[in-house]
Amino acid sequence: MCSMTQRLEKVTDTFANTIRYxxxxxTGRPDCHADEKVGYTSDERQWQSYKVVIRPSGFxxxxxxxxxxxxxxxxxxxxxxxxxxxxxxxxTRQGDTIIVNADIVASAYFxxxxxxxxxxxxxxxxxxxxxxxxxxxLAHRAGFLDRPIVEEYGRLLRKWLREAGEQIDEPETEIxxxxxxxxxxxxxxxxxxxxxxxxxxxxxxxxxxxxxxAATESNKYFTFPMLKGECDKLRNAHExxxxxxxxxxxxxxxxxxxxxxxTYNLQDRHIKEVIEYLxxxxxxxxxxxxxxxxxHPHNTKEEASKxxxxxxxxxxxxxxxxxxxxxxxxxxxxxxxxxxxxxxLGYADVAGFRTGTCRKYRWINPENGExxxxxxIHPMIMMDCTVGDKKYMNLSEDEGLDTMKKLIDQxxxxxxxxxxxxxxxxxxxxxxxxxxxxxxxxxxxRK
Numbered sequence: 001m002c003s004m005t006q007r008l009e010k011v012t013d014t015f016a017n018t019i020r021y022x023x024x025x026x027t028g029r030p031d032c033h034a035d036e037k038v039g040y041t042s043d044e045r046q047w048q049s050y051k052v053v054i055r056p057s058g059f060x061x062x063x064x065x066x067x068x069x070x071x072x073x074x075x076x077x078x079x080x081x082x083x084x085x086x087x088x089x090x091x092t093r094q095g096d097t098i099i100v101n102a103d104i105v106a107s108a109y110f111x112x113x114x115x116x117x118x119x120x121x122x123x124x125x126x127x128x129x130x131x132x133x134x135x136x137x138l139a140h141r142a143g144f145l146d147r148p149i150v151e152e153y154g155r156l157l158r159k160w161l162r163e164a165g166e167q168i169d170e171p172e173t174e175i176x177x178x179x180x181x182x183x184x185x186x187x188x189x190x191x192x193x194x195x196x197x198x199x200x201x202x203x204x205x206x207x208x209x210x211x212x213x214a215a216t217e218s219n220k221y222f223t224f225p226m227l228k229g230e231c232d233k234l235r236n237a238h239e240x241x242x243x244x245x246x247x248x249x250x251x252x253x254x255x256x257x258x259x260x261x262x263t264y265n266l267q268d269r270h271i272k273e274v275i276e277y278l279x280x281x282x283x284x285x286x287x288x289x290x291x292x293x294x295x296h297p298h299n300t301k302e303e304a305s306k307x308x309x310x311x312x313x314x315x316x317x318x319x320x321x322x323x324x325x326x327x328x329x330x331x332x333x334x335x336x337x338x339x340x341x342x343x344x345l346g347y348a349d350v351a352g353f354r355t356g357t358c359r360k361y362r363w364i365n366p367e368n369g370e371x372x373x374x375x376x377i378h379p380m381i382m383m384d385c386t387v388g389d390k391k392y393m394n395l396s397e398d399e400g401l402d403t404m405k406k407l408i409d410q411x412x413x414x415x416x417x418x419x420x421x422x423x424x425x426x427x428x429x430x431x432x433x434x435x436x437x438x439x440x441x442x443x444x445x446r447k
Contacts, residue, residue, distance in 0.1 A: 358416025
């Protein structure tokens with residue numbers, strides 16, 4: 001098996017293209033071609049060709065990239081209060097050109113490509129599902145997980161460009177799009193004999209039988225009318241900028257792990273009623289890729305094909321079950337399955353900006369530095385149980401809402417997307433008022 005260094009020996013051009021993509025993302029204004037005024041070079045002979053030069057820190061060099069020495073150490077230096085992951089805080093001038101030693105390109109790449117999750121294979125930084133834990137991330141340890149640090153790099157770069165005489169405006173201070181999403185892990189409560197028996201074992205036999213006998217729309221997990229009603233309020237406040245997506249399981253040929261249970265049959269009459277309700281009431285349908293496919297990426301394409309066949313829809317959006325994305329081949333399997341938009345990248349154990357940005361971007365493969373032209377990443381800032389579950393943040397409803405208000409405000413400041421996740425079944429949790437939290441977040445988003 002070839003080493004990582006050997007694999008990267010021939011990707012110089014790939015990194016050059018990716019570096020230019022990162023710079024365009026940082027400028028935030030691809031229409032004004034400001035990225036052409038930014039150089040990423042240590043060659044002093046080239047500096048006069050640019051308004052701003054960012055000096056490379058060596059992160060992308062052969063022999064460094066992918067090794068332990070490429071991982072940053074704390075404490076980090078900062079510029080104007082913004083932590084810099086690579087480089088230092090020195091800023092000089094050469095003629096009319098501003099020379100910056102803060103390698104905000106490598107720093108942004110580190111966050112957006114989730115480089116630490118690829119390069120740092122320490123088992124003690126992963127949970128029982130082999131997910132990289134947010135509390136072990138550099139962003140959390142350095143205290144900026146609640147800030148979209150990549151957007152702050154963009155703000156710095158635009159400031160330097162203006163100081164060098166380039167005209168470039170700041171983005172609008174409003175949310176660009178609202179993605180209210182729901183994972184259909186358990187579409188209905190006790191609608192099968194196995195479900196009734198399970199309810200009986202938990203001491204809920206009467207409730208189980210009642211839900212088994214009742215119409216689909218009377219089932220206690222059928223919370224979609226409430227979800228739609230709240231989302232309609234958001235649509236009325238921000239017309240044309242709101243999407244409500246339900247991610248649906250589509251397991252194939254019994255290819256499941258125990259974490260995929262309970263599964264459901266897309267041809268079952270009650271499940272069909274759920275899907276038809278969603279389709280008729282403005283919900284988009286996405287693929288909820290299974291835990292099994294997280295271990296066996298080749299299975300993803302079959303799951304996507306099955307969901308398209310059963311729903312009659314051209315399904316192009318995805319979220320992994322358990323937010324479990326582990327390897328570059330997981331994302332490549334999405335590309336191969338015709339998925340164009342993924343909504344997985346948020347931490348399970350702590351809310352915040354896992355990718356450092358609140359704007360969508362093309363997936364960047366940390367294995368080879370390539371930017372995927374057909375797969376958009378939509379970062380997620382919060383999942384319901386992340387806030388309320390005792391094993392995660394363990395916040396009260398009011399504390400959870402205060403946390404979300406801060407993340408929403410950060411997203412609004414940087415013209416980002418607000419993507420949140422609430423499961424349809426979570427509102428039946430008697431130990432936590434998730435409906436209060438959900439409605440409070442929607443009210444905050446409506447502002």
